[in-house]
Amino acid sequence: xxxxxxxxxxxxxxxxxxxxxxxxxxxxxxxxxxxAGQKIVNVQYxxxxxxxxxxxxEKEYLDKKSAEYNAxxxxxxxxxxxxxxxxxxxxxxxxxxxLFNKGLEDKGLKVNQGNDAKYTFIVHTTYLEPGYNVxxxxxxxxxxxxxxxxxxxxxxxxxxxxLTNVPGGQFGGFDFDSGTRIAESYAKAxxxxxxxxxxxxx
Numbered sequence: 001x002x003x004x005x006x007x008x009x010x011x012x013x014x015x016x017x018x019x020x021x022x023x024x025x026x027x028x029x030x031x032x033x034x035x036a037g038q039k040i041v042n043v044q045y046x047x048x049x050x051x052x053x054x055x056x057x058e059k060e061y062l063d064k065k066s067a068e069y070n071a072x073x074x075x076x077x078x079x080x081x082x083x084x085x086x087x088x089x090x091x092x093x094x095x096x097x098x099l100f101n102k103g104l105e106d107k108g109l110k111v112n113q114g115n116d117a118k119y120t121f122i123v124h125t126t127y128l129e130p131g132y133n134v135x136x137x138x139x140x141x142x143x144x145x146x147x148x149x150x151x152x153x154x155x156x157x158x159x160x161x162x163l164t165n166v167p168g169g170q171f172g173g174f175d176f177d178s179g180t181r182i183a184e185s186y187a188k189a190x191x192x193x194x195x196x197x198x199x200x201x202x
Contacts, residue, residue: 023166023188025196030159032149032200035109035119042120042152043111045093050125050144058128087179095183096123096190103194107201119158122148123189130178131169141168141181145189161196163189 035041052061062084066077093113101110111121127144142165149159168185 023163023192025193026162026164027196028160028162030149030157032159032161032197034158035149035197036201038117038119039108039110040115040117041109041111041149042115042117043093043097043113044120044122045088046122046124047088048124050127052128053130083179087182091179091183092186095187098190099187100190100194103191104198107198109197109201117152120150120152120155122150124148128182131181132178133181138169141178141185142166143168143182143185143189147193161193163192166192 047058050058052058055061055064062081066081069077069080071077097111097113104110124146125143126146129142131139131141133139145163145166147161147163148157149161150157166185166189168181168183168188170180170184
C-alpha cells in the first residue's frame with residue numbers, strides 16, 4: 001500500500017514539474033505592441049515543413065507508420081494517416097485558440113480563423129515528437145513552433161516568435177492516442193503565447 005502511495009506521489013510530482021516548467025517565447029524580431037487595442041486577430045496554421053521524431057519530414061514518418069499498420073491489418077494504416085491529418089483541425093487548432101483566448105480574456109483580445117482582422121498569426125509547426133504511452137511507460141509529445149505576426153493585408157512582417165520543446169501530455173497518463181498528447185502541446189503553446197502578449201500589453 002505504501003509503495004502504491006509513493007508511486008502515485010511520484011507521478012503527481014512528475015506532472016506538476018512538467019506543467020510548471022517555464023516555457024518562454026523567444027522574440028526573434030519585431031514586437032507585438034501593435035496588438036494594443038485590437039479585439040480580434042486572425043490565425044492561420046502552417047504544417048508544410050517539419051520533422052517528426054527521427055524522420056526529417058512528416059511524409060517519411062507517415063509513409064513508414066502507415067505501411068507498418070497496413071501490414072498488420074489491411075486499411076488500418078490508411079485510416080491512421082487520415083486521422084493524423086484530421087487531428088489538426090479537430091484537435092490541435094481548437095486547443096491553441098481556446099487557451100490563447102482564455103489567457104487574454106481580460107484584455108478582450110481573441111484569435112480565430114477566417115476573419116478580416118488587421119493582423120494575423122501564422123503558427124508554423126517546425127518539429128514534432130509524438131511521444132508514446134504504452135501503459136507502463138510513457139513519454140510526452142514535444143513540439144517546436146515559429147509564430148509570425150503579420151499584417152493581414154500584404155502579409156508584412158510585424159514580429160517573429162519561437163517556442164521550443166513545448167510539452168504535451170495529460171495529467172494521469174490517459175493520453176494513449178498521439179493526437180491527444182500533441183493537442184495538449186498546442187494548448188500550452190496558445191497559453192504561453194497569450195501570457196507573453198499579456199505582459200507586453202500592460
